[in-house]
Amino acid sequence: MILITGKERGFCLTAREILFGMGIICELCEPWEVSSRLLKRHSAILSVGRDLGMEAWELVSGIRSSDPKIPIIAVREDFCSREAVLFDAAYPSSLYCALAVRRLCELAAERGIRRAGEYRTGELSVVAGRALLGGASLSLTKSEAAVLGSIIAFYPEKISAGKISELAFRHGREPSESGVRTHISAINKKLSAAGAPVRVFADDGYTLSELAATPL
Numbered sequence: 001m002i003l004i005t006g007k008e009r010g011f012c013l014t015a016r017e018i019l020f021g022m023g024i025i026c027e028l029c030e031p032w033e034v035s036s037r038l039l040k041r042h043s044a045i046l047s048v049g050r051d052l053g054m055e056a057w058e059l060v061s062g063i064r065s066s067d068p069k070i071p072i073i074a075v076r077e078d079f080c081s082r083e084a085v086l087f088d089a090a091y092p093s094s095l096y097c098a099l100a101v102r103r104l105c106e107l108a109a110e111r112g113i114r115r116a117g118e119y120r121t122g123e124l125s126v127v128a129g130r131a132l133l134g135g136a137s138l139s140l141t142k143s144e145a146a147v148l149g150s151i152i153a154f155y156p157e158k159i160s161a162g163k164i165s166e167l168a169f170r171h172g173r174e175p176s177e178s179g180v181r182t183h184i185s186a187i188n189k190k191l192s193a194a195g196a197p198v199r200v201f202a203d204d205g206y207t208l209s210e211l212a213a214t215p216l
Contacts, residue, residue, distance in 0.1 A: 001025045001153045001167075002104065002116045003042040005034055005059070006049035011094060013171050015048045015075065018097040023129035024117040025149055025167050031059045036066040041153055043116045044104040045072040048094065051083055060086045071107035073100045119152035121208065124196060126152060133196050140190055143168065147183045151206055158205030 002019060004026050006012045012028045019026050029038065031052065034045075045063060052059065056074075063072055074083065074090040075097055084090035088107055091100050105116050119126045123134040126149035131138040140148065146168035151159055153167075161177040169175060175183070184200050191199060199209045 001027055001042045001119075002044050002046055002101065003034070003038065004028050004046045004048060005031050006047060007031065007052070008049040011049040011077065014094050015046060015097050017171065018094075019046075019101055020170060022098065022101060022117065024101065025119070025146065025153060027167060031055055034059065034063060039063065039067050039070060041157075042070070043108050043114050045070060046097075046100060046104065047072065047074045047087065048097075049077065051076060051078050053083070056083045056086055069111045069113060071104050071111070071113070073104050073107075075100050119149040121152050121155050124148075124152065124208075133191075133194055136194075138190060138194055138196075140187060144183055144187050144190070147180065148187055148200070151200055151208060155208050158203065158207045160205050164206065 002024055004012050004015050004019075005028070007030060009028075016026045016028060026046075027038075027042065031047075039045075047056070047059065060072060063070060071088050074087045075094055076083070076090060077093055089100070089103050091097075101116065108115055114120070117128055125132045126145050129142055129145055131140040131145040131148055147164055150164050150167040154163075161180040164180050165174040165177070181202075184202075184206065188199050200206055201209060
């Protein structure tokens, strides 16, 4: 996943919609919410919105102390060259989000970090919006693949139906918890039909069965 952080929720949602269209699952947070636990499930950071001033230094230094390799790119509506030098790269407006994400993916690959848009555990993976079992395509819909990708991204942590709804669907089109359960029921039926040795199950949140415990 890519972590999108910024003070203005509107800018964050705009960036998220652009990345969603690229098949990339994103999590949103404010700069002060970034933590080492949050960083563990993300392959790159996209800082969006307006100039953070000194807070940009605090944000970047805090991230670097937790994970020195993770790429951090800024997309700014009020570009400031003094702030830009803190990041791996910086772009002057949200119009450059897609370009920024491509650069994030390049940096992640160069640094040996998992690629954004790829979610893997055992033989099960979701890559660029397609669900795969041992390299063979599974007949999941785009929404079902996004739901499964969200669950894999959080694994071995559990993920709530509300968080799945937030990550796997466009803003304003999020299903209810019962809608998420319907998607998960369909995923399990298709996994079973394909002979997959793994199921999604509910236990105070959703996660994968133990047979998926060995990550690639």
